[in-house]
Amino acid sequence: MxxxxxxxxxxxxxxxxxxxxxxxxxxxxxxxxxxxxxxxxxxxxxxxxxxxxxxxxxxxxxxxxxxxxxxxxxxxxxxxxxxxxxxxxxxxxxxxxxxxxxxxxxxxxxxxxxxxxxxxxxxxxxxxxxxxxxxxxDFKGAVCLPGMHSKWANIAAGQVQSFTTFMTGELFTILSDQSVLRHCTKSLGWDDGVFLRAVESALLDPVSVTAKLFGLRAKALLNGTPHDMLKAELSGLLVGAELVTLRAIWDGPKVAIIGDREITRLYQIALNSRGCSPTVFDATKxxxxxxxxxxxxxxxxxxxx
Amino acid sequence: MxxxxxxxxxxxxxxxxxxxxxxxxxxxxxxxxxxxxxxxxxxxxxxxxxxxxxxxxxxxxxxxxxxxxxxxxxxxxxxxxxxxxxxxxxxxxxxxxxxxxxxxxxxxxxxxxxxxxxxxxxxxxxxxxxxxxxxxxDFKGAVCLPGMHSKWANIAAGQVQSFTTFMTGELFTILSDQSVLRHCTKSLGWDDGVFLRAVESALLDPVSVTAKLFGLRAKALLNGTPHDMLKAELSGLLVGAELVTLRAIWDGPKVAIIGDREITRLYQIALNSRGCSPTVFDATKxxxxxxxxxxxxxxxxxxxx
Incomplete structure (x- = not known):
């Protein structure tokens, strides 16, 4: 060594x-x-x-x-x-x-x-x-640190000017592990298309996100919707509810994502689908x-x- | 007997x-x-x-x-x-x-x-x-059944025309029992004024509700805000996020609440504060x-x- x-x-x-x-x-x-x-x-x-x-x-x-x-x-x-x-x-x-x-x-x-x-x-x-x-x-813009508690920090002049924390990751975990949704969101699979459509629906109609959560359970019971799709939809609704709050931040200035590979990829494709091209920076580095x-x-x- | x-x-x-x-x-x-x-x-x-x-x-x-x-x-x-x-x-x-x-x-x-x-x-x-x-x-209007999964049903001609389920009660329970908020929302006390202000803030600015959840934890750490106030604020944010989705339903036609005493009282004062006077009907009856x-x-x- x-x-x-x-x-x-x-x-x-x-x-x-x-x-x-x-x-x-x-x-x-x-x-x-x-x-x-x-x-x-x-x-x-x-x-x-x-x-x-x-x-x-x-x-x-x-x-x-x-x-x-x-x-x-x-x-x-x-x-x-x-x-x-x-x-x-x-x-x-x-x-x-x-x-x-x-x-x-x-x-x-x-x-x-x-x-x-x-x-x-x-x-x-x-x-x-x-x-x-x-x-x-010299970076000026927003830094997103996704995770159990994702943080968005506004950076200018080498300083953190302000920041906002979202419980997105923890909400996903406790809803899919502990709530009635645990019966329909346990899956090793994943569906990027469903995730992105759910992000979009949350951005277009943010007030309906809470009404859509129980709908996942109903989709499983009534339609037999596969659990990997419902898991991706739950994640997309929650990430979309986070992004809608920050539209002014990512819909313009530069954005950087600092995170682990998979969570970073999700935020990246969500932002890409809205016309934002974030820089990605490795969390360990x-x-x-x-x-x-x-x-x-x-x-x-x-x-x- | x-x-x-x-x-x-x-x-x-x-x-x-x-x-x-x-x-x-x-x-x-x-x-x-x-x-x-x-x-x-x-x-x-x-x-x-x-x-x-x-x-x-x-x-x-x-x-x-x-x-x-x-x-x-x-x-x-x-x-x-x-x-x-x-x-x-x-x-x-x-x-x-x-x-x-x-x-x-x-x-x-x-x-x-x-x-x-x-x-x-x-x-x-x-x-x-x-x-x-x-x-x-002959009732025509909306029936609210608050609880772990609150239901709002549109009633006309003796029929349920449509309905919407919200996970409000379960969200409150898992957030205050399982999430990082468990450290600041455990209290036997309660504050109606804080609850109503949080309902109002969710109605006025629904997209910011998810950003306000972690703020409860921060208020406890930075300001020493009492846990009974933070518990009431969490409840008010979640009930407000439910009510904002349904504004067209309760901001006009007749509303009836069917529920147990305490949860019914909360929905009643929340609706009263927005100018709606629901009928209350006992759940056991x-x-x-x-x-x-x-x-x-x-x-x-x-x-x-």
């Missing part, structure tokens, strides 16, 4: 994903673990992290471990500030260095962003926005680029709060 | 609620039991029913047991037809008499209603609409009145399908 320089970590509500970064900035290795973060006591976070990354560590050397995500929220490992927008997505002076028992690691945690009116918060996406902007410093400036900080300057 | 004449049963996905009806039509007694109906094998339904009502039965006499609800759906006790709207809400010739091992009961199950375009189905609410119309045969014609059928005329 090439020489490890530092470790980038995305720590979410349900997972820890760590990347071993080499001297020349490339990811040498990846480690993933499920983690019910909300159930952890503050004293358990260090062991949980070490279980994922310890095989990469040197015995007689400190490895910087830079963490982005919910880890900085209240009741988590160590609370970090929210920076109020408009602001740059990443401010090294607002990060926190966490004291650890294990002397092989130096752990820094990113801050989050918040917005006062309307109220909104993000923890994790700001890192990816910072990474994207390090690659495209954005994460690593966003955390790199933290790894480069001198140890002294970021003593624990 | 006065003399039992017949038994009315509301059998839902999660409960059985039975009413012992006396000779003069009054409810003499009520019995309630939780029931995970979807988990029952067809052979288990009779025992499940008897566990709830057997204490009421006469040993040497057949008691009619008239059932409304999901019990008539596929994979349930005995499938009954959907009648296609427009039609009267109750057609005795489309009910099914179920053969039982226990000779003390005669069990009849109501049919459901369906609609082809857009696709929709109901099982249970048609009984309450029939009961309401037996009391108000409607159920019993809707099933009564089935109890009066001669045994021969409704032999099992």
């Amino acid at each position: 090439k020489r490890l320089s530092w470790i980038a970590v995305d720590w979410g509500n349900t997972h820890i994903c760590a990347y071993a970064i080499g001297d020349s900035g490339e990811a040498l290795d990846t480690a993933f673990a499920d983690c019910d973060t909300a159930a952890l006591h503050p004293s358990e976070f260090e062991d949980r992290l070490l279980a994922v990354i310890s095989s990469w560590l040197y015995e007689n050397q400190v490895t910087p471990v830079m963490i982005s995500g919910v880890i900085g929220s209240a009741k988590s490992w160590s609370e970090t500030a929210y920076l109020n927008v408009p602001c740059t997505p990443m401010d090294p002076t607002a990060t926190v260095t966490i004291a650890t028992s294990d002397q092989r690691i130096l752990v820094r945690v990113m801050h989050g962003l918040c917005q006062t009116r309307p109220e909104d918060v993000m923890r994790g996406e700001e890192t990816r926005i910072a990474g994207f902007l390090s690659d495209r410093p 954005a994460l690593i680029a966003g955390l790199r400036p933290l790894a480069d900080l001198p140890t002294e300057s970021s003593a624990a709060a | 006065k003399r039992l004449s017949w038994i009315a049963v509301d059998w839902g996905n999660t409960h059985i609620c039975a009413y012992a009806i006396g000779d003069s039509g009054e409810a003499l007694d009520t019995a309630f039991a939780d029931c995970d109906t979807a988990a029952l094998h067809p052979s288990e339904f009779e025992d499940r029913l008897l566990a709830v009502i057997s204490s009421w039965l006469y040993e040497n006499q057949v008691t009619p047991v008239m059932i409304s609800g999901v019990i008539g759906s596929a994979k349930s006790w005995s499938e009954t037809a959907y009648l296609n709207v427009p039609c009267t809400p109750m057609d005795p010739t489309a009910t099914v008499t179920i053969a039982t091992s226990d000779q003390r009961i005669l069990v009849r199950v109501m049919h459901g209603l369906c609609q082809t375009r857009p696709e929709d189905v109901m099982r249970g609410e048609e009984t309450r609409i029939a009961g309401f119309l037996s009391d108000r045969p 409607a159920l019993i009145a809707g099933l009564r014609p089935l109890a009066d059928l001669p045994t021969e005329s409704s032999a099992a399908a």
Whole structure:
């Protein structure tokens, strides 16, 4: 293995994903673990992290471990500030260095962003926005970060001017896993055409989206509509209900999508079908680029709060 | 106890609620039991029913047991037809008499209603609409049956002309129980003023409802907004998103609400705040009145399908 320089970590509500970064900035290795973060006591976070990354560590050397995500929220490992927008997505002076028992690691945690009116918060996406902007410093337009809670951020002058969170991914998950729709939207299949028609119907007639949800169940009962089509229609209705709120944002200025491959593809074809051609930027690349400036900080300057 | 004449049963996905009806039509007694109906094998339904009502039965006499609800759906006790709207809400010739091992009961199950375009189905609410119309045969307007899946039916000439189902109650339940909003909407308290303002905001700006859902979480984190207010706001946003779809229905013709007390009160104050004064009709009274014609059928005329 090439020489490890530092470790980038995305720590979410349900997972820890760590990347071993080499001297020349490339990811040498990846480690993933499920983690019910909300159930952890503050004293358990260090062991949980070490279980994922310890095989990469040197015995007689400190490895910087830079963490982005919910880890900085209240009741988590160590609370970090929210920076109020408009602001740059990443401010090294607002990060926190966490004291650890294990002397092989130096752990820094990113801050989050918040917005006062309307109220909104993000923890994790700001890192990816910072990474994207390090690659495209002059970008002006909207950045979409699709996921359980998709975020749309307005970017100008290297700053996040404002942002909006949608529970689209979580709505899809709980409706298809927990609601009466679970009987008709469980499928490994998928239908892009149905998805795009549902996006269009939500954009053309947004007030009827809630009336169309139960209709999926009725279509299964009355017409025997295949579950892969109903799953794609549910997804399209929810993505369309998100896009309709943002029409002024994507129907004009530049749009970039930062996300994992499949969810990014869906947002991309939805926007393409409406005449918008978003730039696509890989979420892992954005994460690593966003955390790199933290790894480069001198140890002294970021003593624990 | 006065003399039992017949038994009315509301059998839902999660409960059985039975009413012992006396000779003069009054409810003499009520019995309630939780029931995970979807988990029952067809052979288990009779025992499940008897566990709830057997204490009421006469040993040497057949008691009619008239059932409304999901019990008539596929994979349930005995499938009954959907009648296609427009039609009267109750057609005795489309009910099914179920053969039982226990000779003390005669069990009849109501049919459901369906609609082809857009696709929709109901099982249970048609009984309450029939009961309401037996009391108000000349009613013309909209009937709202709020609940996990609220139904709005257009009534004219004693028939259901069309109907629409909203997953409002289920959305509220899964969002406040399962989603990230569970951290900020758990409260025994309530705030009518917040509820009504959220209804109004959804009516004035329906496309922004999905963007406002995550905002509840952000208000809790940033402002410490009390959970009773956030719970009322979530409910108001969802009820408002339902009402905005139906503006043409309640903003003019007569409206009746058939429901349980608290959910009915919420829909009533929401509609009142928009200048609509709905009639309120008790859901249990409607159920019993809707099933009564089935109890009066001669045994021969409704032999099992």
